[in-house]
Amino acid sequence: xxxxxxxxLLWTFQTSAGHFPRACTSSKNLMEKECCPPWEGDxxxxxxxxxRGSCQDIILSKAxxxxxxxxxxxxxxxxWPSVFxxxxxxxxxxxxxxxxxxxxxxxxxxxxTERRLLVRRNIFDLSVPEKxxxxxxxTLAKHTTxxxxxxxxxxxxxxxxxxxPLFNDINVYDLFVWMHYYVSRDALxxxxxxxxxxxxxxxxxxxxxxxxxxxxxxxxxxxxxTGDENFTIPYWDWRDAENCDICTDEYMGGRNPANxxxxxxxxxxxxWQVICSQLEEYNSRHTLCNGTSEGPxxxxxxxxxxxxxxxxxxxxxxEFCLSLTQYESGSMDKAANFSFRNxxxxxxxxxxxxxxxxxxxxxxxxxxxxNGTMSQVPGSANDPIFLLHHAFVDSIFEQWLRRHHPxxxxxxxxxxxxxxxRESYMVPFIPLxxxxxxxISSRDLGYDYSYLQDSGPDSFQDYIKPYLQQASxxxxxxxxxxxxxxVLTAVLxxxxxxxxxxxxxxxxxxKQPLLMDKEDYHSLLYQSHL
Numbered sequence: 001x002x003x004x005x006x007x008x009l010l011w012t013f014q015t016s017a018g019h020f021p022r023a024c025t026s027s028k029n030l031m032e033k034e035c036c037p038p039w040e041g042d043x044x045x046x047x048x049x050x051x052r053g054s055c056q057d058i059i060l061s062k063a064x065x066x067x068x069x070x071x072x073x074x075x076x077x078x079x080w081p082s083v084f085x086x087x088x089x090x091x092x093x094x095x096x097x098x099x100x101x102x103x104x105x106x107x108x109x110x111x112x113t114e115r116r117l118l119v120r121r122n123i124f125d126l127s128v129p130e131k132x133x134x135x136x137x138x139t140l141a142k143h144t145t146x147x148x149x150x151x152x153x154x155x156x157x158x159x160x161x162x163x164x165p166l167f168n169d170i171n172v173y174d175l176f177v178w179m180h181y182y183v184s185r186d187a188l189x190x191x192x193x194x195x196x197x198x199x200x201x202x203x204x205x206x207x208x209x210x211x212x213x214x215x216x217x218x219x220x221x222x223x224x225x226t227g228d229e230n231f232t233i234p235y236w237d238w239r240d241a242e243n244c245d246i247c248t249d250e251y252m253g254g255r256n257p258a259n260x261x262x263x264x265x266x267x268x269x270x271x272w273q274v275i276c277s278q279l280e281e282y283n284s285r286h287t288l289c290n291g292t293s294e295g296p297x298x299x300x301x302x303x304x305x306x307x308x309x310x311x312x313x314x315x316x317x318x319e320f321c322l323s324l325t326q327y328e329s330g331s332m333d334k335a336a337n338f339s340f341r342n343x344x345x346x347x348x349x350x351x352x353x354x355x356x357x358x359x360x361x362x363x364x365x366x367x368x369x370x371n372g373t374m375s376q377v378p379g380s381a382n383d384p385i386f387l388l389h390h391a392f393v394d395s396i397f398e399q400w401l402r403r404h405h406p407x408x409x410x411x412x413x414x415x416x417x418x419x420x421x422r423e424s425y426m427v428p429f430i431p432l433x434x435x436x437x438x439x440i441s442s443r444d445l446g447y448d449y450s451y452l453q454d455s456g457p458d459s460f461q462d463y464i465k466p467y468l469q470q471a472s473x474x475x476x477x478x479x480x481x482x483x484x485x486x487v488l489t490a491v492l493x494x495x496x497x498x499x500x501x502x503x504x505x506x507x508x509x510x511k512q513p514l515l516m517d518k519e520d521y522h523s524l525l526y527q528s529h530l
Contacts, residue, residue: 019149019150019151019175019178019179019182019428019429019430020084020149020150020151020152020167020428020430021035021037021098021099021148021149021430022146022147022148022149022150023035023037023098023099023148024037024085024098024430025150025165025167026165027162027163027164027165029085029162030084030156030159030161030162030163030165031161031162031163033082033084033085033086033087033162034055034085034086034087034088035084035085035087035088035089035098035430036055036087036088036089036099037089037098037099038099039052039099039100039101040099040101041101045089045099046089046090046091046099046100047095047099047100047101051092051093052091052092052093052095052100052101053089053090053091053092053095053100054089054090054092055087055088055089055090056087056088056089056090057086057087058081058082058085058086058087058088058425058432060079060082060425061421061422061423061424063413063414063415063421063422063423063424064414064415065414065415065416065417065418065421066204066331066332066333066415066416066417066418066420068197068198068333068417068418069187069195069197069198069417069418071187071189071195074187074188074189074190075187075188075198076155076156077182077183077200077419077427077428078418080200080419080424080425080426080427080428081425081428081430081432083156084156084162085430088430088431088432089431091431093112094107094112094113095112096112096431097431098148098430098431102220105216105220105445105446105447106444106445106446106447107446108229115446116446117443117446117447117448118230118232118446118447118448119232119447119448119449119450119453120232120233120234120235120391120395120447120448120449120450121232121234121235121449121450122234122235122236122237122450122451123234123235123236123246123251123388125450126234131250131251133228134234135268137222137225137226137228137231138173138384139268140225140226141171141172141173141221141222141225142171142172142173142174142272143171144171144172144225145169145170145171145172146169146170146171146172146175149170149175150167150168150169150170151167151168151170151175151178151182151290151291152166152167152288153166153167153168153287153288153290153291154166154287154288155188155288158287168290168291169291170291172221172225174275174291176214176217176218176221176381177274177275177276177379177381177382178275178276178289178291179214179428179429180201180214180276180378180379180380180381181275181276181289181378181379181381182288182289182427182428183199183200183201183210183427183428184199184200184201184202184377184378185279185282185288185289185378186198186279186283188283188286190286191286192284192286194283198417198418199377199417200418200419200420200426200427201214201419201426201427202345202377203333203334203345203347203417204332204333204334204416204417204419204420205327205328205332205341205411205412205416205420205435206416206419206420206424206426206435207341207345208341208344208393208394208397208438209411209426209435209436209437209438209439210426210435210438211390211393211394212394212397212438212442212445213426213429213433213438214390215233215387215390215391215394216445216447217429218233218387219231219232219233219447232447233387233388233391234388234391235388235391235392235394235395235449236385236388236389236391236392237392237451238312238313238366238389238392239313239314239315239317239318240312240314240315241312242312243301243302244301244302244369244370246385246388247299247301247385249264249266249267252267252269252384252385252388253267253269253270253297253299254266254267255299255300255301256270260300260303261298261299261300261372262296262297262298262299263296263297263299269297269384270296270297271296272296272297272382273293273294273295273296274293274294274295274296274297274298274373274379274382275289275291275292275293275294275379275382276289276291276294276378276379276382277294277295277373277376277378277379277382278294279376279378279379297372297373297382297383298372298373299370299371299372299373299374299383299385300370300371300372301369301370301371302369302371303371304368304369304370304371304375305368308358308359308360308368309359309360309361309364309365309368309369311365312365312366312369313350313361313362313365313366316350317350317351317361317362318350318362318396320343320350320351320353321340321343321344321350321362321396321400322340322396322399322400322403324338324339324340324343324353325340325404326338326339326340327339327340327341327400327406327410327411328340328341328342328411328412328416329342332412332415332416332417332420333417334347334355334357335347335355335357336348336355337353337354337355338353338354339353340400342355343361343362344362344363344393344396344397344400345362345363345364346360346361346362346363346364346365347360347364348361349361350362363389363393366389367380367389370383370385374386374389394442395449395451395452398441398442398449398452399452401439401440401441401442402441402452406439408422408436408439408440410439411435411436411439420435421435422434422435422436422439423435423436
């Protein structure tokens with residue numbers, strides 16, 4: 001009853017954010033390749049009259065790509081978003097959004113000048129009302145059509161290069177399911193040809209930044225949808241778990257006693273319909289997922305391939321990942337050795353750091369363990385456990401950033417698989433975000449994790465960070481001053497030595513004092529103070 005009451009109360013809010021802005025999907029927009037909608041605050045494109053942003057040409061990275069995708073000009077996601085748009089809103093200051101109508105992550109208020117830090121908490125630390133509110137928010141998102149965004153149901157070529165737009169409405173929750181499908185789907189090469197070794201969000205350096213942005217946008221959507229600006233995604237700490245302890249009707253849905261592959265009828269997730277789960281059918285028809293319902297969520301945790309995934313990750317596994325000093329290495333894909341990213345993603349052993357194609361560990365282990373909808377990458381976000389799981393993966397990423405304090409240059413600038421270079425724009429997000437933009441601490445993006453707070457070393461780093469930033473701005477002057485000081489010291493030292501030498505020459509050797517005269521001492525002391 002409480003969930004139903006919350007759901008009815010929240011139904012009055014209608015808003016969203018995600019992929020293709022509805023305001024940019026006309027044939028005129030697509031053929032002119034421009035997405036610069038007006039901001040409702042002043043009616044000007046990108047809020048230009050209010051100084052929020054302006055419509056500008058997109059500048060794409062020219063850094064070379066890795067060899068994994070040996071084609072060009074065959075996939076709409078290449079050089080994102082240039083197939084669809086070459087002009088979008090570029091927002092100023094702390095403004096963000098497809099029309100610069102929102103604040104950057106971590107900023108709030110009418111002029112986006114207020115800083116605020118939100119905290120993501122363990123789902124088991126939520127009170128019953130807090131947990132029920134989270135479940136109600138999920139249901140609301142699943143039943144609210146996005147007001148701002150639509151999804152394409154055909155490629156740009158199938159739209160006759162924009163003259164025949166093909167887009168569908170979609171609910172807020174499924175909008176993000178569709179984005180996860182679109183970023184990881186196979187490439188359609190024409191005819192019956194398919195290229196499977198391509199993924200703009202997995203198996204490469206962008207895995208962690210992409211999912212970090214995904215969760216931030218999902219979080220922001222729920223905040224706007226519900227009016228609850230304090231909402232954060234809870235996480236599931238699965239370290240040393242012996243079973244799926246969130247797979248109960250009180251949380252994310254228990255097992256159906258009549259069919260172990262389905263959810264319990266007592267869970268309202270049992271009525272949810274999945275989308276974008278039939279990848280082979282889309283490939284055979286050379287079409288895109290159009291958001292049509294395709295059946296219930298499937299989940300049978302623990303009855304998976306135990307040869308591939310013998311157990312869930314342990315605390316020791318996580319600690320080994322955190323000990324790896326290289327974010328990326330070698331080929332920068334799922335064959336990378338001693339790579340923090342590849343080990344955390346689950347393609348390398350959390351015991352040795354060596355890539356192992358026969359095993360699925362860490363992040364991948366949870367997907368395999370769920371043995372259902374979660375186990376197929378493109379459609380895995382249909383299961384709401386996806387959000388809790390990736391929130392905890394993101395927290396491990398955050399631990400690594402705080403432990404090793406890498407510069408942004410540590411993230412690969414070039415030669416990563418397509419879509420994964422530092423300056424590459426992340427598919428399929430509009431407005432545009434680069435991979436490297438999210439290779440920073442979560443606290444710089446306005447959020448933290450409850451179990452990572454109040455750590456001594458990090459608190460000290462936060463304390464001195466402003467001073468280090470100021471020092472970095474004035475370091476040329478400091479170096480110049482040091483050089484001048486060195487020259488003056490050398491000159492004064494030379495003069496002092498000369499004066500002392502002349503003084504000694506005035507006395508016979510046997511009459512020279514063992515100690516300096518008082519007047520000479522004060523003279524030298526005065527010079528040294530200078």
